[in-house]
Amino acid sequence: xxxxxxxxxxxxxxxxxxxxxxxxxxxxxxxxxxxxxxxxxxxxxxxxxxxxxxxxxxxxxxxxxxxxxxxxxxxxxxxxxxxxxxxxxxxxxxxxxxxxxxxxxxxxxxxxxxxxxxxxxxxxxxxxxxxxxxxxxxxxxxxxxxxxxxxxxxxxxxxxxxxxxxxxxxxxxxxxxxxxxxxxxxxxxxxxxxxxxxxxxxxxxxxxxxxxxxxxxxxxxxxxxxxxxxxxxxxxxxxxxxxxxxxxxxxxxxx
Numbered sequence: 001x002x003x004x005x006x007x008x009x010x011x012x013x014x015x016x017x018x019x020x021x022x023x024x025x026x027x028x029x030x031x032x033x034x035x036x037x038x039x040x041x042x043x044x045x046x047x048x049x050x051x052x053x054x055x056x057x058x059x060x061x062x063x064x065x066x067x068x069x070x071x072x073x074x075x076x077x078x079x080x081x082x083x084x085x086x087x088x089x090x091x092x093x094x095x096x097x098x099x100x101x102x103x104x105x106x107x108x109x110x111x112x113x114x115x116x117x118x119x120x121x122x123x124x125x126x127x128x129x130x131x132x133x134x135x136x137x138x139x140x141x142x143x144x145x146x147x148x149x150x151x152x153x154x155x156x157x158x159x160x161x162x163x164x165x166x167x168x169x170x171x172x173x174x175x176x177x178x179x180x181x182x183x184x185x186x187x188x189x190x191x192x193x194x195x196x197x198x199x200x201x202x203x204x205x206x207x208x209x210x211x212x213x214x215x216x217x218x219x220x221x222x223x224x225x226x227x228x229x230x231x232x233x234x235x236x237x238x239x240x241x242x243x244x245x246x247x248x249x250x251x252x253x254x255x
Contacts, residue, residue, distance in 0.1 A: 054212025158209030
């Protein structure tokens with residue numbers, strides 16, 4: 001089962017959502033505490049003051065995250081975009097509860113082709129620029145495809161396991177990139193737009209890590225999107241491929 005990592009937003013409870021059903025569930029599984037200044041691009045995306053997803057600073061007032069973090073299903077198959085005034089970000093802190101800088105989101109730009117796990121990309125515009133420091137810094141977009149079997153670093157405040165605890169401190173782990181062929185299945189036909197990251201059982205991303213970064217060679221190469229068979233299974237995790245979406249991101253973030 002391919003499942004997206006989502007938030008049951010107005011209940012302020014992290015959740016796991018799939019195209020046909022929603023289950024209650026929302027730390028990097030098997031991860032470790034991040035060190036100060038290790039991930040200066042990482043932000044906590046917050047709805048009505050509560051952490052819902054991760055994201056990455058790509059410019060002083062632009063954040064890259066997953067489309068499913070800022071949308072919900074509307075009537076008759078329509079897609080509702082979360083009002084910007086409900087969203088804030090916290091940057092420059094490993095602690096999801098306090099520290100760093102908080103900014104209001106003023107515009108939400110969702111990929112027009114988002115749906116069925118594909119094009120799960122969104123850009124958020126902040127009310128005022130972030131002040132760069134050793135704890136707050138933009139990360140470059142992927143400049144090339146990630147080589148197969150490369151070590152890719154992921155980070156976030158997602159759960160330890162399905163329905164597990166949510167950590168206070170930012171977590172990280174190292175996964176391994178798969179080939180496009182291995183990323184494509186009978187259910188998922190467009191592996192070219194995704195980067196799939198392999199890991200052992202008891203590793204990987206979980207609910208609340210959505211929208212967060214996957215990093216290779218100092219660049220953001222993926223945006224956390226979905227897990228297969230639950231958090232920490234032996235199956236790979238799915239990320240929107242930043243290199244594939246690079247032109248869209250540059251255009252909509254005005255980079």
